[in-house]
Structures are given as structure tokens and as C-alpha cells.
Amino acid sequence: MAVTFVVANQKGGIGKTTTATTLAGILAKKGRTLLIDADPQGNSTATYQAQVEDCATLYDVIVDSEILPLAEAVQHMPNGDIVASDPLLSKAEKLLDGDVEGLYRLKDAVEEMEGYEYLVIDTAPSLSVILYNCLIAADQVIIPVMADAYSMQGLSQLYDTIKAVKRRQNPKLTVAGLLLVKYSGRSNLEKRVLQELQELAEGMGSRLFSVAIRECVKVKEAQTQKKLLTEYAPGCSSMQDYFAFAEELLEGI
Template sequence: MATVFVVANQKGGIGKSTTATNLAGILGKKAKTLLIDADPQGNSTSTYEAKVEDVATLYDVIIDSDKLPIKEAIQHTENGDIVASDPLLVKAEKMLDGDVEGFYRLKDALDALDDYKYIVIDTAPSLNIILYNCLIAADKVIIPVTADSYAMQGIQQLYDTIMAVKRRQNRDLTIAGLLLVRYSGRSNLERETRENIEASAKEMNTRLFKTVIRECVKTKEAQEQKKLLIDYAPKCNTCLDYIDFSQELLKVK
């Protein structure tokens, strides 16, 4: 069985897709890894240059009443294997309304998949039925945060959601930790915020990862070139940090 990591945060624009794609790329160098893009915006799908039109996507896997096998939605790209997102995912809430099994569609799909060691899921910044599908199917949640005054905004609600899923639908679900991204550590505010985030992590019975992710221009360049950092600029600070993070993550029990 694969270890399933979900990258989640209600706050948008903080680097969930960057974290998901780079983690999947690095893990993919070690073992067979699948990236699932569960965000209708499709940033990870774009980075992997995966198709959306005239192919099976995550939308078909979750919505198809005949339960399309997820293997039929996997695309093999130069960057790795991916199940692409679909703008139609925004309609899932209404389409699955009243379906008692609607929360378990992704778990059922992944239970039938046995040839991957790691699965990384990129999620949208919202608490909806797609996120519930991801959490119910997951083993560990990674929460990226930035060291600013709004860092913990919405985290409590996400934590409550994760704990509710753990109590009722997925007892094995854990929060692997909070990951500090886009961090320089040069300002007093950043350092103070880091301490506050670490304290909040302890209150959630989890950790702030020791590894922090620094920013560098190579990250945006790689995204524009539709490349993963591990291939485009493996020695840049951001990539080295993600490599350290992946090693730290795999040690988390």
C-alpha cells in the first residue's frame, strides 16, 4: 500500500502546488510516485503539462457513477505520473449531495491502486467534499504556512476538519506537520511568527518541521519552463530545502 500525503491549507497562494509538485518529484527519484491534483485551478496539472480535455481526470474518478478505475486517469508525463485536475471539480459538491458514499470515492479508487509507494495530493484552499475525499484517503497531512501575520488564519478550522475526519472516517489520519515556506528569517517579524507557529503546532499535537523552505528565482523559472526543481535547478536553495524536507518527512511516524 502506498503512503498518501495530502498538502492542504485553506489559505490560497502560499505554495501548496509548489510543495506538492516538488515533493512528488523528489520522492519520484526514490520510488514510484503518483501526484493527484485535486485543485480545480490545476496548477500542478499545468506544471506537469498534463492534458485536461478529452482524457479522464480526477473529476471522472470521483464523479463517475460507474467508478472509473483511477489507473485509466493516470497520465505519464516527463515530470512523472499524475491524475490531472479538472475545472469541473467545482461542481462536485452539488453532484455528490445526498450520496452517502460520496466522501469515499477517492479512497475506494486508491484502494484499488497497488503499484505506487508514494501518492501526493495537491488540494484547493477550501473545505469541501473534494478535500474530505482527500483526507479520508490520506495517511498524513502536510500544512504549508508562511511567516506572516496571517500565517495561522484558517488553520484552526482546517485542524478541526482533520480531527473530525480522524474521529469518524479515518482513524489512521495524522498531521505530519506544518511546513514553513517562502522563509528568509531576516526580519524580527518572521522570527517571532515562526515561534508562534511552532507553539500553535504543539497545541495541535503536531510539529513545525525543522526544515524551512527558502525562496529563490529558480522556482518561478522552473514553473515557467514546466519543469520540476529537482531536474531544472537541483542545487538551488529551494530545491535543497525540499530535499531535506522530504527526508525529514519520511522519518515522521
């Protein structure tokens, strides 16, 4: 069975997709890895240049009435294996609402899946039924955070959701850690926030990863060129940090 990581934070633009795609790129060098794009915005799908039209996507796996096995939705792209998202996933909320079975669709799909060592799931900036699907299917949650006051506000709500899922649907779920991203290391505010984040992480029975991902212009360049950071700028500062983060993450499993 694969180890399943879900990258989650309901705050938008906080580095989930960057973290998910870069982590998938790093893990792919260690074992067979599949990235699942569970965000209707489809940013990971775009980065992998995967198809959305005329092909199977996550929608067909978790929403459609004739459920498709996850393996049949995998696209083998130069950046790696991916199950693409679909804008239609934003309608999943309605379709799965009121259907308890609907919460377990991704878990069932992941359990059937063979041949992968690591699954990485990128999620949308919302606490949706899709996120529940992801948390129920996952082993570990990685929470990217930024060192600003707003960034911390939603964390307790996210943690309440994780706790509820752990209690009711997925006892094996753990918070792998909070990952500080887009870190400049320059402001005093950042340093203060660091201490708070550490305490918050401990309150979650988890940790703040000891490495912070530094801000780096190469991240945006790679995204614009639809390349993985692992390929585009393997030596840049963000990438060095992501390598160290991946090591720390894997030590914990």
C-alpha cells in the same frame, strides 16, 4: 499499499502546489510516485503538461456516475505520473453533496490502486467536499504555512476539519507537520511567528518541520517553464530545503 500524503491549506497561494510537485519529484527518485491534482485550478496538471480534455481525469474517478479506476486516469508524463484535475471538479460540491458515499470515492480509488509507493495529493484553497475526500483517503497531511499573521488565522479551522475526519472517517490520519515556506529569514516578525507556529503545531499533536523552505527566484522560473524544481534547479536554496524536508518527512513514517 502506498503512503498517501495530502498537501492542504485552505489559504490560497501558500505553496501547496510547489510543495506537492517538488515532493513528488523527490519521492519519485525513491519509489514509484503518483501525483494527484485535486484542485480544479489544475496548477499541478499544468506543471506536468498533462491533458485535461478528451482523457480521464480525477473527475471521472470521484464524481462521474460511472466511476473509473484511478489507474485508468494516470498519465505518464516526463515530469512523472499524474492524475490530472479538471475544471469540472468545482461542480463536485453539488454532485457529491448529500451523498455520504461521495466522501469515500477517493479512498476507495486509492485502496484499489497498486504499484505505487507514494501518492501525493495537491488540493485547492478551500474546505470542500473534495478536500474531505482527500483527507479520508490520506495517511498524512502536510500543511504549508507562511510566517505572517494572516497565514495562521485559518489554521485552527483546517485543524478542526482534520480532527473531525480523524474522529469519524479516517482514524489513521495524522498531521505530518507544518512546513514553513517562502521563508526569507530576515524579518523579526518571521522569527516571532516561528515560535507561534511551533506552539500551534504542538497543539495539533504534530511539529513544525525543522527545515523552512527559503524563498528562491528559481521556483517561479521553473513554474513558468513547466518544469519540476527537482529538474530545473536541483541545487537552488528552495530545493536544498525541500530535500531536507523530504528526509524529515520520511523519517516520520
